[in-house]
Amino acid sequence: MQSLAARIILLWGWRRSLVAFLAGALAVLSQAPYDFFPVCFVSFPILVWLLDGASGERGDGAIRRYITIFGIGWWFGLGYFLFGLWWIGKALLVDAEAFAWALPLAVLGLPAGLAVFYGIACVIARSCWPDGLGRIVALACGFGLAEWLRATLLTGFPWNAIGYAAMPIPLLMQSVHVVGLFGINALAVFVFAAPAVLGSGRHRRITLSAAVLLAAVHAGYGAWVLAAPVEYARKLSIRIVQPSVPQGGKWDPAMRDEILARLIDLSGRPTTKGRAPELIVWPETALPFLLTDRPDALAAMGNMLADGQLLVLGAVRSEAGTAEGEPVRYYNATVAIDDNGEIVDAIDKVHLVPFGEYLPFERLFRQVGLRAVAETVGGFSPGAHRRALQVTPAIAAEPMICYEVIFPGEVALPEVDFILNLTNDAWFGNTPGPYQHFRQAQVRAVEAGLPLVRSANNGISGVVDRSGRVVDAYALDVTGALDVELQIPVKKSHISVAPKMIGVLTILLLAIIACGMSVLARLRST
Template sequence: MQSLAARIILLWGWRRSLVAFLAGALAVLSQAPYDFFPVCLVSFPVLVWLLDGASGERGDGLLRRYATVFGIGWWFGFGYFLFGLWWVGQALLVDADSFAWALPLAMLGLPAGLAVFYGVACAVARSCWSDGVGRIVALGCGFGLAEWLRATVLTGFPWNAIGYAAMPIPLLMQSAHLVGLFGINALAVFVFAAPAVLGSGRHRRVTLSAAALLAAAHAGYGAWTLATPDENTRGLSIRIVQPSVPQGGKWDPAMRDEILARLIDLSRRPTTKGGTPELIVWPETALPFLLTERPDALAAIGAMLSEGQLLVLGAVRSETGSAEGEPIRYYNATVAIDDRGEIVDAIDKVHLVPFGEYLPFEWLFRRVGLRAVADTVGGFSSGVQRRTLLLTSGIKADPMICYEVIFPGEVALPEADLILNLTNDAWFGNTPGPYQHFRQAQLRAVEAGLPLVRSANNGISGFVDRKGRVIDAFALDAIGALDVELQIPVEKTHISVAPKMIGVLTMLLLAIIACGMTVLARLRSS
């Protein structure tokens, strides 16, 4: 191990960049659908050794040394995001005539931009670098800060955060309810990077013992939580419909009636256990038209529903401008329809996808002929605020449309009884994207302590309990209706704000330890 570490430490130039790139690319195997987290026990020690080599270049000026460590982190991040997010380009091929030119921007530009955050992580870690356990702590703190920034800057995009690698199964997810994803990000990097001390550095026994203790506590808390049953629950019978409408023909006017007929047919099918579901859920933008323009569709939905049933679906909602000449606004909404075929509530999506649902700096991009990828109605406007949706029997849902569910701490409505996630991942085909999206939704359930109901056009639709266990789910591209009697805890463990705060405090503690170790190391050497 020491021989390998020495060879990596002595790398420089393009060879060092190549090894950083390959280490980042390897780490992608820790994410869904692969879930092979042991690769991080290789990738992060290699990153530590590369930074060890860069920190030894004392002849260079301060700015150049930081540029070197930033470059190492950037190449690591570029490999990680290039191989982890290549599938984003699939969405541009749905309307290839209009968007194929943007493939290099999506497949190379997005990873290059996100890699900046990992460059920052390494630069931050370098500021508290030492020759022992301190540098492992500093790296954990640096990545924790970088992942927090990635979830925040420019509306955020925390997809495939490193912490998900430490939570591939429910047993290893429960800690997210305590420290949130931000805390898991920092602690996971510390554990993953700890084996680096076997190749170089001091404090081997302390570092490995601390990492082993954290890993044992992580798994032990998970086992204890999963063994503790929810004693006081109430049931809600729900049917999820997964129609798997091809994205290429979804907005074809000739398919509108066919899509509506498929959804109604799937919703009407008898349940395997008998009885009638109280709630039926259709996916995001389930219908390719405005409901207000199709009273016949509302009438058909009302005829489909039994007395007391409620349908919740994703739909485009329009709103006429209050002033003369003001353009019509369109919203990506969650809509509730009762058994009379009447719209009883609608909640608009707040966190829109940049370049997907709207154009940042629209005044500029529209001038050169650019439009959003999902610009089927002229672009979406953002909702004013998030609120709960009343379902039945006093049960309230926190509606999250599409990628709203990937943001840590976004589930922050204390009155909610469950998370309702409507999405359409057909944009990305049979790629890792839908699996990664489902995993992140699964973690939001654990983080918030709320069960999850997820309806996706082509998958992955399913039911997840508040501890992240998948009760039932459809495979990708399956067509059908899924029925479950979802058990909703009466006594909530919903502490959505606390994990976010504790995660920040965890990063602060690691920063204090790293800085303290650096000061001690300098005092010893002076």
């Protein structure tokens, strides 16, 4: 191990960049659908050793050294995001004639931009880089802060955060409810990077012992939570419809009636198990038209519903401008329709996808002929705020449309009983994207301590309990109606905490420890 570490430490130039890139690419195997987290015990020690080697270039001055350090993190991030997010380009090929030109920007440009955050992580870590245990803590702190920045800046994009590598199964997900995803990110990097001390540095015994202890507590706490009895207050019978409409034909006017007929047919089929559904759920933008333009469609949905049933679906909602000459605004909404065929509620998506649902700097981009990838009616406007959707007089849900569910700490309404996630992952076909999206939704359920109901156009649809266990689900490209009995716990969660805040506090604590160890190391050396 020491010989390997020495070789990596002494790398420079393009060889160092290549090794960093390959280490980042290898780490992708820790994410869904592969879930092979042991690769991180290779990737992160390599990153530590590469950063160890960057300290030898003192003759170049501080700025030059930090450029080198940033470059190591950037190449690591480029490998990680390039191989982890290549499937985003598939969305551009749905309408290849209009968007194929942007394929390099999505497949290469986005990973290159996200890699900046890992470059920042390494600069933060290397600014307080004591020998031994301290540098492992510094790296954990750097990545914890960088992942927080990635989830926050420029509307945020925390997809495939490192912490998900430490949560491949429900047993290993429970800690996220205590320290939040931001805390898990930092603690996971500490554990993954700890073996680096076997190749270089001091404090081997205490570093490895701390990593083993953290991993044991992580797994042990999960086992304790999953073994604890849960008392349920209410049940809700749900039918989740997965129509598997091909994305290429979804907005074809000739298919509108066919899509509506498919959804109604699947929704009205006899119940195969349990009670008749009280709630029927269709996916995001289930219908390729405005409901207000099709009163016949509303009437058909009302006729389909039995007395007391509620239909919740994703739909485009329009709203006329309040001032003269103001354009019509469109919203990506969660809409509730009762058994009379009347719209009884509509909650708009708050966190829109940049370049997917709206154009940042819209006037500038439209002048050169650009439009959003998912634009069908002129681009979406964001909803004003989140609020609960009353499913029954006693049960409320928090709607999260599509990628809203990937943001840690955003499920925050105290009065809700479950998370309702409507999405359309047909844009990405049978690639790692839908699996990664489902995993992040699964973790949100654990983080919030709430069960999750998910309807996706072509999968993965299903129900997840508050501990992240999949109650039932449909795989990708299955067409059908999934009947599930949702169990709603008496208490929403086993511990009452604010994971988002606790995660940030965890990172700050690690930062204080790392800086303290750095100061002590320098005092001892003088």
